[in-house]
Amino acid sequence: MARSRLIQALSTQLDSRVELDQLHVSVARGLAITGGGLRVFPNNHAIASETNEPLIAVASFAFHANLAGLLFKPMHVGAVHVRGLAINIPPKHGQNGASGQRKFAKPKFVIDEVICDDSQLTIGTNKPDKSPLVFELKHIVMHGVGQDHPWPYEATLTNAIPRGEIQASGAFGPWNTESPGDSNVTGKYLFDHADLNTIRGIGGILHSTGGYSGQIDRIEAHGHVDVPDFSLDTANRPVPLETEYSATIDGMNGDTYLNKVDAKLAGSSFSCTGAIVSEKGKGHHIEVDADVPAGRMQDFLDLAVKSSPHVMSGVIRTKASVDILPGHDIPIMKRLSMKGDFSLQQIHFTDPEIEDKVDMMSLRAQGKPKEAKPGAPDVHSEMTGHFTMKDGQMTLPDLHYELPGASVQLAGSYTLDGKQFEFTGKVRTGAELSQMVASKWKSVLLKPVDPFFHKNGAGAEIPIKVSGTGDKPHISLKFGGDK
Numbered sequence: 119m120a121r122s123r124l125i126q127a128l129s130t131q132l133d134s135r136v137e138l139d140q141l142h143v144s145v146a147r148g149l150a151i152t153g154g155g156l157r158v159f160p161n162n163h164a165i166a167s168e169t170n171e172p173l174i175a176v177a178s179f180a181f182h183a184n185l186a187g188l189l190f191k192p193m194h195v196g197a198v199h200v201r202g203l204a205i206n207i208p209p210k211h212g213q214n215g216a217s218g219q220r221k222f223a224k225p226k227f228v229i230d231e232v233i234c235d236d237s238q239l240t241i242g243t244n245k246p247d248k249s250p251l252v253f254e255l256k257h258i259v260m261h262g263v264g265q266d267h268p269w270p271y272e273a274t275l276t277n278a279i280p281r282g283e284i285q286a287s288g289a290f291g292p293w294n295t296e297s298p299g300d301s302n303v304t305g306k307y308l309f310d311h312a313d314l315n316t317i318r319g320i321g322g323i324l325h326s327t328g329g330y331s332g333q334i335d336r337i338e339a340h341g342h343v344d345v346p347d348f349s350l351d352t353a354n355r356p357v358p359l360e361t362e363y364s365a366t367i368d369g370m371n372g373d374t375y376l377n378k379v380d381a382k383l384a385g386s387s388f389s390c391t392g393a394i395v396s397e398k399g400k401g402h403h404i405e406v407d408a409d410v411p412a413g414r415m416q417d418f419l420d421l422a423v424k425s426s427p428h429v430m431s432g433v434i435r436t437k438a439s440v441d442i443l444p445g446h447d448i449p450i451m452k453r454l455s456m457k458g459d460f461s462l463q464q465i466h467f468t469d470p471e472i473e474d475k476v477d478m479m480s481l482r483a484q485g486k487p488k489e490a491k492p493g494a495p496d497v498h499s500e501m502t503g504h505f506t507m508k509d510g511q512m513t514l515p516d517l518h519y520e521l522p523g524a525s526v527q528l529a530g531s532y533t534l535d536g537k538q539f540e541f542t543g544k545v546r547t548g549a550e551l552s553q554m555v556a557s558k559w560k561s562v563l564l565k566p567v568d569p570f571f572h573k574n575g576a577g578a579e580i581p582i583k584v585s586g587t588g589d590k591p592h593i594s595l596k597f598g599g600d601k
Contacts, residue, residue, distance in 0.1 A: 120151060127193045127227035128158060131264060132293070134173065135159040154178040160208055173298065177202025181229075192264065193227040203237035203255070207298045207334070209244035209370070227264045234258040241299070241334070243371050249398045251372045256283065266292050268302065280324060282312030288330075299370050304331040307341070314345065319450020322348040322356065334369040348383075352451050352510065352534045353424045357384050357417065372396045376406065383421065386413030392440075401444035408458075410436045415462060423534050427468040429591060436460035438505075451534065455508040462501040475593050476521065484523030485549035485577075487556040497521050510534050517541065523548045526582060539591050541584040546576040553577070 121141040129136040139155025156179065157172035181198040237255035254276040261270040268289035275284040288305020312324040328341015341363060347356035361381040367374050379390040392406030412433055419428040438458030445453050467473040478490035480497045499521035506513050511533050519526035530541030547554065551571045552564035571578040586592040 123193060124153075128156075131227055132158055132173075137172075149183050150180070151183060152178070152180040171206055172204075173206055173208070175202075175204040175206075176200055195227070195229045197231040197233065198229050200232060200234040201236055203234045203258075205237070205239045207239070207241045207370070209242040229263040230261065232258075232260045232263050234260075241370050241372075245371065247398050248371050248396055251370070251396075260290070268292060268304070271305075277309065277312065279316050280312040280314045281316040282309060282324070284309045299335045300333050302331075302333055303337065303369075305329065314348070317450075318446065318448070319351050319453075320349065321351070321354070322346070322359070328363075330367070337367040337369050338364070339367055340364045348421070350421055350451070351449060352422055353420065355420050355424075357421045359383050384414065384417040386410065386417040386434075388413060397444045401446050403444050404440070404442040406440040408436075408438050408440060410434060410438075425535075425587065429469075429472075429539075430462075430465050430467050432465040432500075433463045434460060435463075451510045455506070457504075457506045459504045460502070465499045465501060466496065469590070472591060472593065479545070479593075480521045480523050482523075482554040483521075483545070483547035483549055483577075485553040487554050490556070507534075511538075514541070517543070528582070528584065530584070537587060539584070539586050543582055545578075545580045545582045546574070547578045547580070548576070550577040551580070 120143050121138060124141070125136045125138055128134075135158075137155070137157045137159075138153060141151065141153040144150045144152075154177060156174075156176040158174040159170075160173045179198055179200045181195050183195050234255065235257055237258060239253040239255055241251040243250055255273060256276050257274040259272045263269050269291045270287075270289050272287045273285075275286060276282075277284055284307055286305050286307040288303065290303050291301055294301045306329040307327065309324065309326040312326070314320050314322040314324055322345040324343060324345050326341055326343040328339060330337050330339040332338045343359075343361045343363065345359045348359040349356050359381065361379050363379045364377045365374050366377060373396060374394040376390060376392045376394070379392075381388055381390065388408055388410040390406050390408045392404065395403045395405075397403055412435060415430060415432045415434045416428055418434065436458055438456050438460075441455045442450065443453040443455075467476055473496060474492045474494065476499065477494040477497050478492075480499075481487065481490040481494060499519065501517060501519045503514050503517040506515075511531055513531040515529050517526075517528040517530075519528065524545050524547045526543060526545050528541040528543035530543075532539040532541075550568045552561045552568050555561050555564065568578070571580060573579040582594070584591055584593050
């Protein structure tokens with residue numbers, strides 16, 4: 119009688135075929151029921167699927183009940199302990215939407231509390247380039263299961279990448295028998311001590327809190343993420359990162375669309391939008407558009423460039439597109455590419471020798487060669503240009519550098535590991551060539567050649583080369599035999 123009542127209640131409630139391999143009833147300590155091999159199959163009218171995989175499978179369960187709870191409708195049970203729960207939500211394409219209406223069965227059973235351990239949720243996909251989405255559910259407690267209103271729950275989920283445990287609580291349902299993927303879910307979460315080192319190429323320990331609501335196939339999420347020691351393997355230098363985000367998550371395939379992310383990297387604030395899309399067998403493809411209105415150059419160099427001290431500091435403004443290809447076993451810098459435009463203001467070169475050369479170049483370009491000596495006052499300068507980054511190399515095809523008395527146009531590239539640094543271009547100065555040397559006799563000798571360097575309205579147009587390494591670049595200007 120108990121087996122028949124249980125199968126009837128489940129099949130009526132879920133409008134599905136139910137199978138049960140084992141059921142044992144004991145009256146030694148009250149009415150105790152245990153069982154195993156419970157399977158609930160998809161609604162054949164609602165889901166056009168050729169698979170024989172059950173929608174819900176339970177390895178074993180146990181509960182106590184009184185006789186009245188099993189005989190009268192709706193059937194009532196206090197607490198059920200479940201081990202090995204597997205929920206398989208079929209892809210949405212197999213759901214028959216002919217009626218266009220959601221149908222919720224009237225409650226045929228009510229369970230006060232369902233306690234599940236070692237469970238798994240698998241969400242199928244009809245897209246050949248995507249793998250099913252699998253969640254390992256370590257511990258779940260659901261309340262009021264079977265009632266025709268949302269079921270409160272508390273859950274502990276094991277997240278694979280980045281590795282860590284998620285504590286969540288909220289409400290699920292009621293279960294949509296016609297379209298399981300359209301069942302509602304709301305809640306809040308805590309994701310603590312998540313190890314980003316499980317994602318090759320980045321590091322740090324992540325802490326995140328937030329909330330979510332919607333249907334399984336469209337969940338609106340928002341929250342806060344804090345990584346006090348975020349790093350990239352190109353530099354292995356921890357930098358604090360904080361973000362506030364709002365996103366739309368397709369729970370049927372795991373794709374996440376970043377509606378807005380407000381982030382702070384050390385002392386630099388910026389915002390992002392984009393998408394994180396899964397690709398079958400490869401991982402996630404990340405595309406992000408970033409806007410940095412006024413960041414600190416040194417913060418981004420700390421994160422990405424190994425060489426120290428950095429070439430320069432300053433205020434950076436940039437809009438860039440970031441593309442990270444999937445690939446579990448490929449370092450992130452091999453998968454990361456960027457492109458965009460930028461401007462740098464209040465530039466200061468951290469190497470005193472480099473800064474001295476820039477300061478002296480500015481004074482010469484203004485026609486003040488006698489003041490061009492080491493220790494000259496620092497000048498204010500700025501850069502603008504476009505950039506692309508791929509395979510760990512930054513390329514700048516049209517770098518424009520402005521400083522008092524001169525403008526510099528360069529093109530070149532450098533590697534983010536600091537091992538290669540080479541640019542070529544030209545310097546356009548306000549002063550003529552003969553006005554840039556302190557020696558009177560050299561000035562006289564250079565007078566005849568001034569016309570050869572006097573081009574396009576500039577006092578002089580002189581070739582320039584910047585080469586060396588990222589932490590020791592060398593800037594050279596050639597005035598005949600004078601440098």
